[in-house]
């Protein structure tokens with residue numbers, strides 16, 4: 346239940362598209378001290394009904410156009426299918442709303458360019474968000490390598506992910522590469538952002554490989570990339586989403602649990618049912634959306650040990666040592682042995698840190714560090730993986746940006762909020 350209280354100094358948010366990816370966004374917007382959830386839009390009537398039930402004081406619209414016309418909103422978080430991101434961002438910008446876009450930013454560079462241009466022309470901010478590459482542990486690793494810690498510069502960063510991404514219930518467009526589907530479009534932004542943060546941001550060239558190994562899924566479920574950075578650092582990333590082995594089993598504190606919570610036997614059953622065509626993917630996906638019956642994406646505790654799922658096992662080799670994740674932070678291996686630095690185990694930064702970044706930019710004039718140009722550079726790397734795999738050549742990059750220094754000084758663990766649900770406070774304020 347909402348505990349309503351009058352409060353000044355937050356951004357009034359609307360959310361466009363309220364599917365599975367929107368769940369953590371809804372919770373971030375409604376709980377951050379920097380935002381209030383005021384409205385949502387979705388073309389699916391059942392999703393709108395469930396949103397209304399969960400946030401009864403919020404306005405709900407059946408189109409992004411109507412949402413963007415809502416005069417009371419300062420910002421829109423766009424979580425519609427990837428192929429619609431550009432149109433919806435341009436629409437929001439044209440109505441003078443700031444934009445946070447869920448990864449991937451777009452499906453082509455031309456779309457990303459259009460988004461950046463529209464936001465600049467309308468004087469609004471654009472954040473390329475929802476990427477685990479900005480997690481506190483990755484920022485801590487990069488900060489350590491930039492500091493006088495003695496470990497020296499990053500030479501090679503390697504990320505190896507094994508998940509069951511391809512086995513989760515998917516809409517047809519999620520497994521159609523032309524529409525932004527498959528593991529490269531959908532998952533590589535996490536790893537590319539992490540590599541860019543660790544290796545300075547400006548990738549020079551990419552050699553990539555994509556694998557489509559499951560005939561029931563037409564889009565790639567595997568990729569591997571070799572990314573050369575302009576400062577000499579090398580980043581490698583791979584993700585196998587077919588769900589035989591999952592990365593959480595590899596660390597001593599982990600167990601055989603995929604992204605959706607299933608173990609190896611459950612994953613085998615899912616695979617068999619996909620092969621036999623007996624899976625009702627539409628119904629299963631719907632059950633994972635807001636208010637649905639699936640326990641998979643039910644609200645989870647925010648305090649849990651890190652597992653190598655979307656980002657994968659991450660090993661950063663520096664001049665004089667190596668760094669990797671520990672259960673609640675990072676392990677640093679150096680000439681002095683191994684030490685652990687805690688970064689906390691609160692995962693609520695995901696979503697909230699974008700909101701705080703936008704608030705600080707809009708209210709206090711601070712520079713964004715994952716702006717449209719950053720997102721476009723990450724997209725360029727992802728698209729280069731696809732292109733390189735087809736052409737079997739190395740792809741040179743042209744749209745790269747450096748990591749902004751404030752990415753390291755920004756609050757990576759947003760202040761703990763008081764648990765108040767701030768959905769619809771704007772309306773309460775109006776009523777008062």
Ligand SMILES: NC(=O)c1ccc[n+]([C@@H]2O[C@H](COP(=O)([O-])OP(=O)(O)OC[C@H]3O[C@@H](n4cnc5c(N)ncnc54)[C@H](O)[C@@H]3O)[C@@H](O)[C@H]2O)c1
Pocket residue numbers: 361362363364365366367386387388389392407408409424425426427429447448449475516531630634
């Ligand atoms: N699934 C995740 O865990 C996850 C996590 C982070 C980011 N994302 C991103 O979120 C986006 C959506 O993915 P998803 O998994 O939530 O898919 P989804 O199908 O569950 O959600 C998309 C929602 O958008 C709605 N929609 C479609 N067309 C629309 C339109 N024209 N106007 C308004 N609403 C519309 C759909 O009805 C649906 O409710 C993708 O870009 C994805 O990369 C997903």
